[in-house]
Amino acid sequence: MNDKMKELLGGLFVAFLVILSSVIAGFIYLFILLKSEYIAAHDTLGYMIYLVTAGSIYCILLILFRPLVRYKMIAKKGVNSKALSPLGNSPNENVQKLLEVRDLKIGFPVIRGTEELYIQAVRGVSFSLNEGEVLGIVGESGSGKSVTTSAIPGLLPKNAVISGSIRFERTELAKTPADGNSAGLPEKELRMYRGRKIGMIFQEPGRSFDPLQNMGSVFYETFRNSDPSITKEEARVRAEALLSEAGLGNAGERLGNFPHQFSGGQLQRIGIALALAGIAQGSGLLIADEPTTALDVTIQSQIIALLKKLRRTRGLSIIFISHDIDLVADIADTIMVMYGGIVMERGTTAEIIRSPKHPYTKALLSASPGFGSHYSRERLASIPGRVIDPASPGAGCPFAPRCPSALPVCSADIPKLLVQADGQEVRCLPEIIGI
């Protein structure tokens, strides 16, 4: 069955659930009308009973048939992501490439006990991002997601050893460009450039703020970095506009508040406003490194909705990092799966979720709680074993010790990234992924 057919069947199935719950609720409503002396047809109470019953039955059916419903959600996502190719090489000539990372390697010399070690955090990562695109990066803890993305705005610690190329709007940002044609920018200019083009938000917004500084002065200092002549009044007006854009109520009054006077969700909104402070409308990149992990589910979906809105209204490109592949699928056009400091699979969200090819992506998906799984007796699959030690990753596929499909050859060399006809990239043996 081809993708279009599957998508159509998924849509028909959800439509069938809606009709089925409406019909069942109709029968229950009629039954109540016949039996009750208090409720007459066309009563508001009657309509409410009908709607609540229909809604409840629909939710129960969704939970009962959750594997098919999840499939439909992904099918719907696939329609949005068709416009972009997984490599960022858009078939649409009008879409510009914003970021191009090539063969990025990042290591850290460290001392463990009396031993000098070299941590190979990122081992040759390449990807690109189009203007206005949302790229999701998933992978277990230690797979190199944060180190890869922190290199883009230049936020790695001083001892990081970097090689490869990071080109943003064709300007080389890596300190040690692999591309001999690139002149690169002087360090000070590079910092200014990054501040105007790239913003970053992190997992625990509360920890990013000085508890003794009110928000007004945090914004004032941020604005002064790029414009030393800005007055306090100008800074206040700009901060208020940014905070309102980020959805913080009573923005003007709240500039006098300190971090402990905000909730986690409000602090994340402030973090987003600060990340956007230097970025002009209509461009820019926001890197969101697990921005919702420390928040509860309701606030999490509000922050995702805010990011989607900013993408639409500002033309922002976003790199969204998370352990949760379902959450990433909700916002991303393309997904990159990382493990052991390398890219294991990359493709459009629909391709990755609907037809994952790599054994690690498949394991991540089966370990992800789907809709309604909290009400199920089924146990979630977990990935046995532990991630590799980045100080001695070995020569072969980093997933080999945990991979159910591993062959002896897997431990010899890291497999090549195989590019499928549709652009999906998979780093595994051809005989395992079936090409």
Ligand SMILES: Nc1ncnc2c1ncn2[C@@H]1O[C@H](COP(=O)(O)OP(=O)(O)OP(=O)(O)O)[C@@H](O)[C@H]1O
């Ligand atoms: N400053 C550093 N010095 C030494 N090792 C580091 C440093 N920063 C990161 N690492 C190591 O690099 C590897 C990749 O780290 P990274 O933070 O990118 O992982 P991650 O995928 O973001 O994980 P998580 O999901 O837990 O945030 C890890 O093994 C980490 O311990």
Ligand code: SF4
């Ligand atoms: S290369 Fe081998 S070990 Fe690695 S994911 Fe593929 S089958 Fe598994």
Ligand SMILES: [Mg+2]
């Ligand atoms: Mg991280």
